[in-house]
Each structure stands twice: as C-alpha cells, then as structure tokens.
Amino acid sequence: MYSLIVFLPLLGAVIAGLLSLSNRDRAAEIVTVSGLLLSLLFSIIAFANVAIGGQPETVNLARWISSGSFVANWSLRFDTLTAVMLIVVTGVSSMVHIYSIGYMSHDNARARFMAYLSLFTFAMLMLVTADNLVQMFFGWEGVGVASYLLIGFWYKKDSAHSAAMKAFVVNRVGDFGFALGILAVYALFGSVQFDVIFAQSSVIAATDINFLGYRLPALEVAGILLFIGAMGKSAQLGLHTWLPDAMEGPTPVSALIHAATMVTAGVFMICRLSPMLEYAPFALDVITVIGALTAIFAATVGMTQFDIKRVIAYSTCSQLGYMFFAAGVSAYPAAMFHLTTHAFFKALLFLGAGSVIHALSDEQDLRNMGGIWKKVPVTYAMMWIGSLALAGFPFFAGYYSKDMILEAAYAAQSGVGSMAFWLGCLAAFLTAFYSWRLLIMAFHGAPRASAQVMSHVHESPKVMTLPLLVLAIGAVFAGWLGYELFVGHDMKQFWGASIFILPTNTAMEDAHHVPSWVKLLPIVLASSGVALAVLLYAYWTSMPARIAAIFRPVYLLFYNKWYFDELYDAIFVSPAVRFGAYLWKRGDRDTIDGFGPDGMSAFIYRLSGMCSRVQTGFVFHYAFAMLIGVVVLVSWYYLRFKGA
Known part of the structure; x- marks a missing residue:
C-alpha cells in the first residue's frame, strides 16, 4: 500500500501520456484522477497508522547506487513528517486534477496536461518519502522538470516558454548549492542516509571544514549550502524572481506548484534536516533572517500588483517566509503546521482566482474586473473564506498556524527572532490589506469589464466548484483540528523522532506563554489592514492613485x-x-x-571552381594546353640531357 501512494501517480502519468498520442482526453482524465484519489485514500490510511498510531515504516525497494564506499538505496521513508506531507500533496493535487477537468475543458491537449500534473505529483511524493539526500535530490530535480513542463504548457506563447526557462534556470542556481551541500554532508559523514547523518550530527558539530580556503564550522557550511537549495525551490529573497513569471502557466498549475507542493519542498527539507541543523545555530540565524526579509518584501510587492494571480503568488512567497523563520527559531512544528493550513487556503485562493478568470473570459487584470459578486456567489464565498484564513482571522486555519509562528519568534528571545516577529507583524497587516484589495477590486464596485464580457459572466461548473468546497473545509477546520497535534500538548508524541529540537531551544514551548498583547497584535493588525483596504478601495476610491503619486518612488519600488x-x-x-x-x-x-568544416568546404569550393574554369570545352584551348605541354616536355628533356 505504501508504495502505491508514490507510484500510482507515475502510472497515471505514463498512461495519460500514451493516451495523449491518440487525443483520448477523457480517458486520460479518468485515469489520472482515479490514481490521485486512490493515492489520497492510501495517504489517509498511512497518516492514521504512522502519525496517529505511531508506527513509522521504511519500505526498501532496491539498491540504487553502489560505488566504492558510497551506497544509496531506493527506500521510502514513512514517518510523521512524511505522513503530513502525503496528506498535503495528494489532497491538494487530487483537487487540482478534478478542477482541471473543467478549467481545461476547451484545451486541445488535456491528456498531456493531466500527464504532466501526475508526473509532478509523483516527483513530489518521491521527494517527501526520500530516505537519503540523493533520493531527495532525484525528487527535487523531478519537480523542477515537471514544473518547467507545466509552466510552459502553452508553449506557443513567448511569455510562457520564457517563464518556464526562467524558473528552470533560477532553480538550477539553488540546486547547485543543494548539490554542494550533499557533497559536503557526504564528506563529513561518509553517508547520505538520513539516519546515519542524524546519529552523528552532535559529534560532527565540533568539526571544521576547509571551504574556499577558510577553516569553517562544517555543519554551518553544509547547512547554509542546503538552505540555498531551499531558497531556490521556495522562492526566498534573492532566488524568488521566477515565481511571478510562473503565473504564465494555467491556473491549476499555479495552485499545485505555488500553494502546497513545489514551493513548500524547501520548508520540508529544512524540517527534515532538523537533527543536523540544530547543531548549526548560525545557519538557523541565516534562515531566520532570509525568511523574515522575504515575508515583508513579498508583502510590499503584493499590495501594488494588478494581476490577480501575481498578487496571490507574492502572498505565497510571503507566507513561505513565515515558515522559514519559524524553522530558523527551531519552531519546526509551527512551520509544518502553517505549511499544512496554508496548502488548503492558498490552493483555494488560486483555484478561486481561476474561477474568476474563467467567468471573465480569461481576464486577469484587477483593473478590468468588479461588480460580479452576485453572478458568481460560490466563487465569491470561497474567496472570502480563503482570504480570512490567509489574513489570520480567528477560527480560520491561518489564525492558528500563523499566530503560532509569530509567538514562537517572539518567544525565541533573540535578535533575529525579534526582527522576524516585528517584520512578520508588519507583513500580517499588509497581507490583510492586499487580500481585501483583491476582493474589492475583483468582485465589488462598478463593472470595469466590457459589456460583452459582463454578459457572459457565469458561475463555474460543479467540477470546478466542488474542489473549492473541499479546500474551503480545510481552510476553516484544519487549524482547529490540527492545533493540539501539531503545536499543542500532544506535539512531542505526534512528531516523535521525525523532528528534533535541542533542549536549549525552547521557543516552541515558550510560545504558549507569551504576553497577551503578542497574541492579540496580529489580529489587531489584520483587522486594521482590512479596514484600510475597504476605506481606500470601496469608499475613497481616488485615494490609492493620489497616494501612489505622492509616494511615487516608493510605489515604483514596490510595483x-x-x-x-x-x-x-x-x-x-x-x-x-x-x-x-x-x-x-x-x-x-x-x-x-x-x-573547420566551413573553412575546408570553402577551400574545396574555390579549388573546384578554379579547376572547372580550366575545363572550358573549346578545342583550341585544349590544343594550346597540349602545345604548352610539349614545349615544357622538350625543354625539360633538352636541359637534362644537354650536359650528358
């Protein structure tokens, strides 16, 4: 059963790929959706056995690489960390597959699209079930290739294939750091197997390594190199530039890649390596700083964009920053908790945005929307739920997970932790602001689309709205249901050995005892952000343009x-x-x-041209040549034998 979770999507991808050759789109949709739903069912069973039942398991498939002392097995690791990711990946991916049946109904390459989706899911599942770094790298590169295919799916558009290439190249920069990190780990531990690495981390912590001519703490170097890989996949500050351009892919791709799967791979990797990173405090500080800066950077950009998908994409980038600085202050359970809740409400927002785009005849510019909330009531309600969860309003999923991250950052009682807390609070205000800016501009006010477009505005079909309802349930209840297990009193028992935190790093425990104002501040800031957005975009509608004109350099910087x-x-x-x-x-x-070839061919061409000029076809030319030959021959004979 455990192996089927991973390989059913691969089987679906292969079959769908073969069906695409004969344009059997409906059959490909049935095969891939069925495979994902079965994978989701088995993932739920695995979660019950492994995470709830406390029965981790490793499935050994084959010997993969054996070269000298280097050995890498092909094994599937199922512990609590993996079980959580299985629910996230298969849950969101199955909903995206179903949604795609409606969204891509007019595309003439649906089978190929479904094959790419399932291939991506397989690669992601291979990544999260990896039992060693090399196998993780295989899944890591697999999602990179699949994302390239999905982002550039509409390859006839110049912007699409350029965006796909940009995503591929930028991720290669991060992957180079990841590869160096794997080499550093092997040089230090003599193995890439997680259990071996984790068992020796406390001993290796005192070891130095010669890196770029300097003697540096070994685990710090390896940790930072591995984090560079995470920066690329998770679009952290510096390696984030591929993320907005990736919106050129179909909207289901945005939901799958940028909500719950590919971009969270970096967060998962950092949490997986917690037994090693706990002995690399400087690397954790770097992770905290980069995460906090990413959270505020992406929030400032998100509030100035007009493409509905790009606003949500920068929101994803910002929320990933939260997850990273949570891991940086050793609050790995909080990072994984937010990763899980975020998957539901961000996939809901992306698919909801796709429903808006579908209703408005492929329009994505917020400036050309408005006045449609009565015509798309289901989509409107789903976008409200997703936005409330994203902004962190009480009793929605994001409230439980994002507030826990901020409380853990405050409880860390460190310089980088305090910086992360305050930047995270400011980002929470901006998040609420741009979320309601999006809602108001997309659904309210006077219609700004053409009369022809408005006449065709309609609610999406049930095959698109039903996945939204499923994700909305997660966006409402995931935080409440998961709180005690992920970050509450049952936290240690739930995570078991899959996450390791040094006894001296108490931010996760102390987060439950922070002052009341720390708990209330994010709620106040979120409410203030909503109020400001309502005032500026629903009542004082001329103010945003005036503010942008007054603070034009700042506005242009963000825009x-x-x-x-x-x-x-x-x-x-x-x-x-x-x-x-x-x-x-x-x-x-x-x-x-x-x-080389051009020069030689040109020489032969010139030589043959000269020779061809000799062959004129005139008899008197040949007679003259013969006469010259006779004269030369007689002269040579005379001169040679004259002396004799």
Whole structure:
C-alpha cells in the first residue's frame, strides 16, 4: 500500500501520456484522477497508522547506487513528517486534477496536461518519502522538470516558454548549492542516509571544514549550502524572481506548484534536516533572517500588483517566509503546521482566482474586473473564506498556524527572532490589506469589464466548484483540528523522532506563554489592514492613485518588485548574453567553423571552381594546353640531357 501512494501517480502519468498520442482526453482524465484519489485514500490510511498510531515504516525497494564506499538505496521513508506531507500533496493535487477537468475543458491537449500534473505529483511524493539526500535530490530535480513542463504548457506563447526557462534556470542556481551541500554532508559523514547523518550530527558539530580556503564550522557550511537549495525551490529573497513569471502557466498549475507542493519542498527539507541543523545555530540565524526579509518584501510587492494571480503568488512567497523563520527559531512544528493550513487556503485562493478568470473570459487584470459578486456567489464565498484564513482571522486555519509562528519568534528571545516577529507583524497587516484589495477590486464596485464580457459572466461548473468546497473545509477546520497535534500538548508524541529540537531551544514551548498583547497584535493588525483596504478601495476610491503619486518612488519600488529583475538583468543576464554572442560569432562561427568544416568546404569550393574554369570545352584551348605541354616536355628533356 505504501508504495502505491508514490507510484500510482507515475502510472497515471505514463498512461495519460500514451493516451495523449491518440487525443483520448477523457480517458486520460479518468485515469489520472482515479490514481490521485486512490493515492489520497492510501495517504489517509498511512497518516492514521504512522502519525496517529505511531508506527513509522521504511519500505526498501532496491539498491540504487553502489560505488566504492558510497551506497544509496531506493527506500521510502514513512514517518510523521512524511505522513503530513502525503496528506498535503495528494489532497491538494487530487483537487487540482478534478478542477482541471473543467478549467481545461476547451484545451486541445488535456491528456498531456493531466500527464504532466501526475508526473509532478509523483516527483513530489518521491521527494517527501526520500530516505537519503540523493533520493531527495532525484525528487527535487523531478519537480523542477515537471514544473518547467507545466509552466510552459502553452508553449506557443513567448511569455510562457520564457517563464518556464526562467524558473528552470533560477532553480538550477539553488540546486547547485543543494548539490554542494550533499557533497559536503557526504564528506563529513561518509553517508547520505538520513539516519546515519542524524546519529552523528552532535559529534560532527565540533568539526571544521576547509571551504574556499577558510577553516569553517562544517555543519554551518553544509547547512547554509542546503538552505540555498531551499531558497531556490521556495522562492526566498534573492532566488524568488521566477515565481511571478510562473503565473504564465494555467491556473491549476499555479495552485499545485505555488500553494502546497513545489514551493513548500524547501520548508520540508529544512524540517527534515532538523537533527543536523540544530547543531548549526548560525545557519538557523541565516534562515531566520532570509525568511523574515522575504515575508515583508513579498508583502510590499503584493499590495501594488494588478494581476490577480501575481498578487496571490507574492502572498505565497510571503507566507513561505513565515515558515522559514519559524524553522530558523527551531519552531519546526509551527512551520509544518502553517505549511499544512496554508496548502488548503492558498490552493483555494488560486483555484478561486481561476474561477474568476474563467467567468471573465480569461481576464486577469484587477483593473478590468468588479461588480460580479452576485453572478458568481460560490466563487465569491470561497474567496472570502480563503482570504480570512490567509489574513489570520480567528477560527480560520491561518489564525492558528500563523499566530503560532509569530509567538514562537517572539518567544525565541533573540535578535533575529525579534526582527522576524516585528517584520512578520508588519507583513500580517499588509497581507490583510492586499487580500481585501483583491476582493474589492475583483468582485465589488462598478463593472470595469466590457459589456460583452459582463454578459457572459457565469458561475463555474460543479467540477470546478466542488474542489473549492473541499479546500474551503480545510481552510476553516484544519487549524482547529490540527492545533493540539501539531503545536499543542500532544506535539512531542505526534512528531516523535521525525523532528528534533535541542533542549536549549525552547521557543516552541515558550510560545504558549507569551504576553497577551503578542497574541492579540496580529489580529489587531489584520483587522486594521482590512479596514484600510475597504476605506481606500470601496469608499475613497481616488485615494490609492493620489497616494501612489505622492509616494511615487516608493510605489515604483514596490510595483517593480524592488527592481530585482532589472538588477539581475544588468549584472548577469545581459553580460551573459553578450559573452555568449561573442563566443558564438568569434569562437564558434569564425574560429571553429571558419577553420573547420566551413573553412575546408570553402577551400574545396574555390579549388573546384578554379579547376572547372580550366575545363572550358573549346578545342583550341585544349590544343594550346597540349602545345604548352610539349614545349615544357622538350625543354625539360633538352636541359637534362644537354650536359650528358
């Protein structure tokens, strides 16, 4: 059963891929959805056995790599951490598969799309069930390839294949750090097996390593290198630029990749490596700082964007920052709790946005929306639920998990923890602001779409709205149901050995005893953000433009995403393009081809041209040539034998 959880999506992907050759779209949809629903069912059973029942298990499939002393087995690790991720991945993915039947109904390559979705799910499941770093890297690269295929699914659009290439290249930067981290771990531990690494971490903590000519703490170097890999996959500050462009893929792709699966892989990896990272305090501080800066950076950008999917995408980036700084202060259970609740309400928001886009004839610009809430009541209600959960209002899922992260950051009683707390509070205010900005601009006010578009506005079919209802249940109840298990009194028993926290790192325990104002502040800030958005976009509708004009440099900084794309283009992309063009023209074309095949063929061509001019076809030319030959021959004979 455990193996079927992972390999059913792969089987569905293969069958759907074969069916796509004969354009059997309906059959591909049935196969892939059935496989995911079965995988979800088995994941629920596995969660009951492993996480609730406390019966972790490892399934050994085969010997994968054996080279000298290096051994990597193909094994599936099922502990509480894996069981939680299985529910998240298969739960969201199955809803996305069902939703895609309606959303992609007019596409002529539905079978191929469903095959890509299932392939992505398989790679993600392989990642979360990995029993060693190399197997994790296999899943890591698998989701990278699958995301490239999904983001660039509409490959005839220049923006789509450019976005796919950008995501692939930026992730390779992070993956290079991940690969170096794996090599560093193997050099230190002599193994890539998690159990071996975790058992020796306390001993290796006192070891130094020679890195770039410096003697540095070994675990700190390995931890930071591995975190660089997580930064790429989870779109943290510096390696985040691929995320907004990835919205060029179909909306179900956005929900699958940017809500619950690919972008959370980095958070999962950090939590998986907690037994090692706990002995690398500087690496944890780096994770905290980057996470906190990402949370506030993405929130500032999100409140100025007009593409409905990009607003939600930057929201994802910001929420991932919360998860990382939670892990950085050793509150791994809080990070995983927010990862789980976030999966439900963020997938709900993305799919809800897709329903809005579907209703408005593929319109994504908030400035061309408005006045549709009565025509799409189900979608409207679902977007409200998702926004309330995202903003962290009481009794919705995000309230329990996000507030626990902020309380843990405050309870850490460290410089980086305090910084994370205050930046996280400011990000909470901005999150509520841009969430209600989106709601008001998309659904309320006078219609800004054309009369023709408004005449076709309609609620999405049930195959699209039913997954929204399922995700909405998770967005409402996941926090309340999971609180005691994930971060409450049953936390240690629930997580068992899958998460390790040093006794000296007490932020998770102390989070339950912070002052009342720490618990209330995020709620007050979220309410203030909602109130400000309502005032500016529902009543004082001219104010946003006036504020943007008054603070134009700041507004442009946020609107242009802090100019990271322009900076990277100036520093890396343009020089690389110019250098590549120089190598192509001077190296490849002029040198290699010039002196190689092109040069030789040109020489032969010229030589044959000269020879062809000799063969004129006129008899008097040949007679003259013969006469010259006779003269040369006689002269040679005369000169040679004259002396004799």
